[in-house]
Amino acid sequence: MGLSALLLLPAFCLLSFAVAASGPLPDPANFLVFGPGLDGRRTLPVRYLFVQMRDTAGRQLDDASLPEVDSDALRLELSAAGSEDRRLRYTSEALRLGGGLYVLRYRLHETVHSDASLSVFYFGMPVAQSPYRLSGPLRDEQCNCPQMDLSGWLDYHGCRSFNYSQLEADFARFSGPAGIQMPIVAAEAAKRFDNDGAYAYCRYVIKDNELYRSCFGKHTGFTFMSDPLLLSLLRKFRAPDLDFILNLGDWPLSRLDRLPHLPILSWCGSRHTSDIVLPTYELTEATVSMMDRIYNDLMRTAHDSMRYRWPNRLSRAFFRGRDSNKRRLELVQLSMAKPDLVDARLTNMFFFQHEKSLGDIVKHVPLGDFFKYKYQVSIDGTVAAYRLPFLLAGGSPVLKQDSDYYEHFYRDLEPMKHYVPLREDLGDLEERLAWLRAHDSQAEKIGESGRQFVLNRLMPEQVLCYLGQVLERYGQLLRSPVAVSQSYEHIKQPSDSDCRCDWTGPGVRDEL
Structure with missing residues (x-):
């Protein structure tokens, strides 16, 4: 069938064509939609909701049975309630998180001084209970109108x-x-x-x-x-x-x-x-400036990592970073000696003298491409390695060095469930990698548990x-x-000429 013929098919035929060969048929009416983006009063820098894809029997669909879904296939539309013809100013995108789970997120570029209507579509078909009515006002990130203590x-x-x-x-x-x-x-x-x-x-x-x-x-x-x-x-x-x-x-x-x-x-x-x-400035900046000045946030990292399915990832450990800890240099030297075990290189040198045993300084690798590799190594820099949440989000088991330093969530991580512990001197790295290679399904499970920890504990609202x-x-x-x-x-707060704090429409509840 040619492309021109495909374009003439209705949406439900396109959907059937896309998935018929790969497994059960997704049923948009049966999808599960949830998350803070369904509540207009939850003012977040970027509002987001999750979509869990399910089939006609209500069974959760895995990634293998789903086509690649982009912003044209799974999308949202937001309009002022009662004025569906007036398109609001916002930016939105759909991101794939694994296990048939997607996140739809949107950043408002205006304050909506009314209730709003949010519709979710999959290949043009309404999803679940769409459209959803959001109680207004929906205030954008710059609007300075705190309604609650x-x-x-x-x-x-x-x-x-x-x-x-x-x-x-x-x-x-x-x-x-x-x-x-x-x-x-x-x-x-x-x-x-x-x-x-x-x-x-x-x-x-x-x-x-x-x-x-x-x-x-x-x-x-x-x-x-x-x-x-x-x-x-x-x-x-x-x-x-x-x-x-x-x-x-x-x-x-x-x-x-x-x-x-x-x-x-x-x-x-x-x-x-x-x-x-x-929470570190890396994490808070990714929360406040998501879909604005920042590209690498946790949702984006999880999405980008999905380009590399577990069976296709290389069975080597991966590291990129600067020379802010001598253990990083030792890891690079191990990589030079055993490149089939570890791919580790330095991207900058500031603290130590460059020696031949460290190889060449290399260019930065986009974070999403870290997950070409099955195993990620997290080693302290000057303090805790602030990249750890992003490594966990990618679905590869993280080998984390024991450290005196910690971020706000480390106490809630469980070794061999969310990550693989390493001694501070990295002396057990080869042993740990041998175990991971010999227990591939358990390694995949640890990586997925780390990703789920991020999705459950480190999202913007959390x-x-x-x-x-x-x-x-x-x-x-x-x-x-x-x-x-x-x-x-x-x-002082930034100016926002679009913001009014006196709106008292039907969405404003007395207790607020």
Whole structure:
């Protein structure tokens, strides 16, 4: 059948033609659609919903029985309720996550001052209960109209249903009756971190839901990460008045062997420090700037990895990175000696001298192409390897080096379920790889469990939930009054001429 003849077929015939030879027929009316993007009041930088494909009997379809689905085959349409002919300004895409699961996501480029209608189509046919009515207003990411206080926002988004063990451990140190006294914390921080070339941090104040800061250090450029993140949160909920220090550097600051412990917010923690750990700037930036300035987010990585099915991936370990840890150099040297076992190269050298045993410096490899290989190796850089969530998202088992450093979710990872542990010196790497090669189905299962951990625990809503709970717990322990010094800089919200906060249509519920 020629292409011109195919184009004349109705949608249901195209669907039958696409899948008849490969297995059960997908039934769009029987697909399962779920996720925060079905609730207009859940204001996220990018709204998203999941589509699980099923057949006429309600059975979940696997990838082998499905055609490649792109934004033309599985798509959404969003319109103002009652004005279906007015196309709203948004960007959307469909991404494949594995196991017949897809994510449809959309970034609004305007605030919708009404209820909205969301339709999902598969080869032109309505999916499940489509169209869905979304209670308005649907506010875009730049709209500064927080409708709930922080506690209400956490309840509404179901944030309290997640058990964050790192959060509990971090705040346990500061839960005594004295709580957090910021004059004491600030004075102690000024004494300990008085080398402005070595340390960089900001003292942030949130007062009446406005953001202020005063920074210390020569290298405070990372406020370009922290400012937009905090402003984004304050557009979503009314925060309590807060006063806290946020570490702009990679290394956690407050050592356990020095009292008093300081409740400094940091991007990662260690076994030797008492910092309160936030999701890393890599993860928060991928959340706030998804489908905007950032290409590599966790959903995109999971999608890109699907180009490489497990049986076709190469049975070698893979690593790319700079020379920020001597163990990385040792891995590269192993790769040079045993290229059939490991493909490891350096993409940049800054810390160590380049030697012949390290081979050539190579170009960066797109993250999605890491998953040509069955096994990924995660080795610390200067601190925790912030790439770990992205490696887990790709469905290859991750061999993770034991480390003093950790991100906010490491406590919830289970060895040999979500990842394969390695000794710090990598001395058991060859043994671990031999086991993975000999137990291919178990290796595939570990890789898939890692991917599911990401989809269940590290999606944008969960990242924002974690940040919101950090602010709530901190506020509950803060005992000193919150005031804004005249020396503080006021960090203002971006302008959004499209945003109105006075809409009181039928979608606004009394309890909000």
